[in-house]
Amino acid sequence: METLEFQTEARQLLNLMIHSIYSNKDTFLRELVSNSSDALDKLRLEAFRDKDLDVDVSDPHIDLVPDPVARTLVIRDNGVGMSRDEVVGLIGTIARSGTAEFLRKMKEAQDSSQQELIGQFGIGFYSTFMVADRVVMVTRRAGHDKGVRWESTGEGSYTIEEVDDAPQGTSVTLHLKPADEEDQLPDYTSAAKLTEIVKKYSDFITWPVRLVEPAPAKPVAEDAAEGEGAAEGEGAEAPAAPEPRVLNSGKALWARSSSEVSKEEYAEFYRHVSHDWNDPLETIRLQAEGTFEYQALLFLPSRAPMDLFMRDHKRGVQLYVKRVFIMDDCEELMPEYLRFVKGVVDAQDLSLNVSREILQQDRQIQLMRRRLVKKVLSTIKTMLNDRPEDYAVFWRELGTALKEGLLSDVDNRDAILAVCSFDSTEDAEKKTTLAQYVERMKDGQEHVYYMTGDSRTAVENSPHLEALRAKGYEVLIMTDPIDEMWVDSVPGFDGRTFQSVAKGQVDLESEEEKAAAAERVADFAELTSWMAGLLSEQVKEVRLTSRLTTSPACVVGDEHDLTPTLEKMYRAMGQELPPVKRILELNPEHPLVSGLRTAFAEREDRESLTGTVELLHGMALLAEGGELGDPSRFVRLLAENLQRGL
Template identity: 65%
Template sequence: MSETIEFQAEARQLLQLMIHSIYSDKDVFLRELISNASDALDKLRLESYRDKDLEVDTADLHIELVPDAGARTLTVRDNGIGMTRDEVVDLIGTIAKSGTAEMLAQLREAQDEKAEDLIGQFGIGFYSSFMVADRVEMVTRKAGAAEGVHWESTGEGTYTLETVADAPQGTAITLHLKPEDAEDSLHDYAQPETVRRIVKRYSDFITWPIRLLTGEEDADTEPVNSRKALWARPASEVTDEELTEFYRHVSHDWQEPLETLRLSGEGTFEYQGLLFLPAHAPMDLFMREARRGVQLYVKRVFVMDDCEALVPEYLRFVKGVVDAADLSLNVSREILQQDRQIQAIRKRLVRKVLQTITALQGDEPEKYRTFWSELGRAFKEGLITDPDNREAILTASSFASTHSPDEETTLRVYKERMPEGQDAIYYLTGSTRASIENSPHIEAFRAKGYEVLLLTDQVDEVWTDTVTEYDGTPLASIAKGDVDLGADDEKPEGFEGLLTWMGTELADDVKEVRLSSRLTTSPACLVGDPGDLSPMLEKMYRAMGQEPPVTKRILELNPQHALVAGLRDKQDAGDADPDVARLLYGMALLAEGGELKEPTTFVNTLAERLQKTL
C-alpha cells in the first residue's frame, strides 16, 4: 500500500527554493549525498561493535555510484545503517533543526555564493538533490530490520511511502535528472566522467571505498577515491584544496577555513588530529541547542560525530577530527567525560588552539581580525569557564580602547603603552562604544592620557567580575571604587555640609555622596563599590526574568563644576533646593544609560527649573 504524506511546511518551502533557485555550482549535491552515505557506514560499523547480536555483514562496506545515461538517472547507494519508516518521515519529511526559519529567510535573500554557504548548515544536504533532479526515489532498510521502505517525491509538497519486502540493507537514492542538464557536458550527472570528476574534487578523502559502476554488470566498477585519512598523511602530501574539502565535509560550511591546525601525541597514549578555525561565525553559534565538538575516531573507526568532551564550549566553533589509538570503540559520552586520555587530549587541543590564535595576532593580523570579529564574543566566554587557561585566553583576546577609534588592542600592547605612574589596566563596560566614550567616568582618565578599554559585549559584564589581573597588572573598572590619579588631584575642602545634606535628601537612592577625582566637565556621576553589579548586568538579569538584589550606588560630585559649587553656596546659606539634588542624581543616572524610576517627575521638575531661568 502506498501512502501520500505532506512535507512539513518549512521543508516544503526549502524544496521550492532548491528547485527554483540557480546556484553557481550544483555539484554540491553529490558531495552531500556521499557524506550522508559515509555517515551511514560509520554508524553501522559502530553499531556492530556495540550490538554483538546485530546480524549484519560489515566485510565490504562501501558507497556505490551508478550513472545511467540512457535512463537519465544517477543512483547513490550504500550498505550502511539504513532507516526505518519512522526515521524516513522524521529525517526526510521534516526539518527538526533549530533556526530553520532564519536560515530560510537568509536563503531567500542571498545571492548565489551566499546561498551555497547555507546548504550544509542545517542538515539539508539531502534536499540539494532537487537542484538537479525533478524526481527522487529512495529505497532503504534499517540494519537488522525485516522490511524496507520506498520513498518518492517530485518536491512539490508531498511524498509517497510504501513498504518493500526485499530491500537490501542500507540506502539507495535514485535521482531522475532534469533534462536541461543533458545539454551541459560539465554538469551531465548521468555521465561517468562527470561523476568521477566531482568525487575526486570533493570526496577523495572519504575513508570508505567509493565505487563507480561503468558497465551494465556490477563487476564493472572502478574505485574513484584514494581513501587516505588526511590527518594520518604528512602535511607535505596534503594539498590546500584537499584540506578545504575535508573542512567542508566535517563542518558543513561551504567557505574555506580560516586556519588549519594539526596535533599529535606519542608515548603513553597516541592520537592524531586535524582541526579548523572557521572564517565566519556558524549561524547557530549562540543557540542553546547547537551541537559542538569534533569528530572522534578510534584507529580510523568512526565513534562519535560531536565529541563535546574534547572541546570546551567557548571553542565550540572549532571543527575537525581527532583519531585516538587506545580508546574503547564502545565508549559512551558519559564515560568520555571522565576518561583520562580524553582529558589529556582536550588539554593539548585547547593549548594548540590558543597558541594558534595568539600567533595570528603577530603573524597574520588580517586573519586574526577576521577571527575576532566573527568569533571573539564566544571565545571570551572562556575567561569565565576555563580558569586554568585564563591568562592565555586574555593574551589571545583583543579589545576596543580609547587609543584608536578603528583598531582593537591586545593587553600586551596596552601594557607597553602605559605611561609612567599608571598602575592598572582600566576598563569601562557599556552597551555601545559611543555611550562609553561619552560617559562622565572617562573624563579624568582621558585628561591624564590613560588608555581605557571599551567593553560592549554582554559577556564582558560577567568576566570582568571574575578576572582581577593580567600578567601581574590589576584590571580596574573606572566606574567602581574610588580612584587615585595622582597627588595633584587632591579634593578641595568646604563641601562637607553639601555632601551630608545631599546624602540625606537622596538616602533612598544612593548609599553615599562624595567628591570625585574622575570628573572634569560633568557635574556628577554614579559609581559602584568593587563587587557591585553594574547597571548593564542588572538589566541582563531582568531580561532573563531574574530580579537582582537592590544595590545603592555612590553619587560623586565634581567640585570644579559651577552647578555643584553654586549648590554648595546655596546650602551654606540655608537655601538649597532638594529638587536640584534630585535633578543632579537623575542626570548622572541617565548619563550612564540607566533608567529613571519616575521619568515623568524628573521631566516636570526639569521643566519647572528651566522656566524659572527665562
C-alpha cells in the same frame, strides 16, 4: 502505499531548491556521498556495540551507478540504512531550530551566494531536487527484515511503502532533468563528470566511492554461439558485467603527511565535518606519540556559525578510534568556549564501545582535551603575531565566545587573556591586546583601566572617562555582555590589576592635589551629607570626585557592586535581586555644583534646593545611559528650572 505531506517549512524549502538558481549544482552529489559515508560509519559503530547484530561489514562501499539512456543516477551504500519512522522523521520534516533562519537567508541571498547555504542546515538530501525531477529512495535498516520505498517529485508530498526485497543500506535513484547548457546543468550520467566531482569534494572519504558502469561487451564464445542464440547472428555479444572503479583515495586525511595534502583538500574536508561552505580560517594538525597516541585535524572557521549562541548549538569534534567512527560532537574533547572548533580526533587506545559517561571519566580523554585546548590557543596566538589580518577576522567572528573561557577555564586563563583584544580610547580604528596596552602604560600606572557599556559611543561619551582622558590615561572599552562578568573574576594581567573607571575610587591625583581635595571635602561636607539624606532612597553616599572635568556629577558603584548592565541581565533571566544603591559623585569645580554649595550656605529655606539636587542626580543617571525612577517628575522639575532661568 501511503501518501504523506511534507512539513510546511520543508515544502517552502523544496520550492526554493527547485526554482532558485545556483552557481554550483554539483553540491548535491557531495551531500549524498557524505550521507552515505555517515551511514557506513554508523554501521561499523553499531556492529562494534552489538555483537549479535546480523549485518555484513565485510565490504563497506558507496556506489555511483549512472545510466545515460534512462537518464538516472543511483547513489547507493550498504550502511546502516533507515527504518520507516526514520525516513518520515529525517526526510519528511526538517527538525532544526535554524530552518526559519535558513529560509530567510535563502530568500535574501543572490545567485552564487545561495549555494553556500547548502549544508549549513543539514538539508543535503533536499539538494537532489536541483537536478532531478523525481527521487526514489529504497532503504533497509541494519537488523530489520523489511525495507522502505520513498518517492517524491518535490511538489509537496511523497509516497512511502514497505518492501520485502530491499538490500541493507540506502539506494537513492535520481531521475535527472535534461542536461541544459543554458541553465548550467551538466550531464550527471557522464563518468568524467562524476569522477571530477568525487575527486574535488569527496576524495578524503574513508570508504571507497566506486563508479559502476558497464564494461565493454565481449563476443560470445564459439561453443556457446552454437546453441539456440547463435541463429540470430555470428557476432552475438554477451551482456557485460558491471566493473566498479574506485574514484577516491580513501586515505584518512589526518593520517597523511601535511606535504601530501593540498589546501583545497583541507578545505573540502572542513566542509564535510562542519557543513560550512566557507574555507576554514586556520588548519591545526596535532600528533601525539608515546604511551598514548592520537592524531587530530582541527579547523578554525572564518565565519561564526549561525547557531553559535543558541542553546541547542552542537559542539565538539568527531571522535574516531583506530579509524573507526565513534561519535559526532564529542563535547568531552573541547570546552564550551571553543565550540566553534571543528575537526577529527583519532585515538589508538580507547575502547570502541565507549559511552559519553565513560568519556567524562576517562583520564586519557582529559589529557587529550588539555593538549587540544593548549594547541588551539597557541595557534590563535601565532595567528595574532604572524597574521594580524586573519586574527582580526577570527576575533570579529569568534572573540565573544572565546572570552567565555575566562570564566570557565581557570587553568588556561592567562593564555586566553593573551589572545584577547579590545576597543580602546587610544585608537578608534584599531583594537588592542592587553600586552600592547601594558607597553603603553604611563610611568607609575598600576592598573589596567577599563569601562563596560552597551556600545563604544556610550562609553566614550561617559563622564567617567573625563579626568583619565585629560591626564592621558588609556581606557579599554568593553561592550560584550560577557565582559560584564569576567572582569570581576579575573584578578589582572601581567601583574597589573583591572580597575573599572565606573566603580570604586580612581586615584589620579598627585600629593598636592590630594591635599587640596581634602580641604574641598571639608568645605562640601555639610552639603554632601544633606544631599545623601535627601537621596537616601536612591544612593548610598554623596561625595566629591576627581574623575570629572566637564560634567557636574556622575554615579558610580562600590568596588564589588554589580554594574547596572549586569543587574539588568540577571533580572532578565528571572533572578530577583535587591536594589543596588550607587554613589553620587560631584565635581566641585563645576559651576552648578559650586553654585549649589553657595546657595546651600546662604539660604535658610534649603527645601527649595531639592529640585536642583534631584535634577543633578537624574542628569548623572542619564549621562551613563541609566533609567530614571520617575521620568515625569524629572521632566516637570526641568521645565520649572528652565522657566525660572528665562
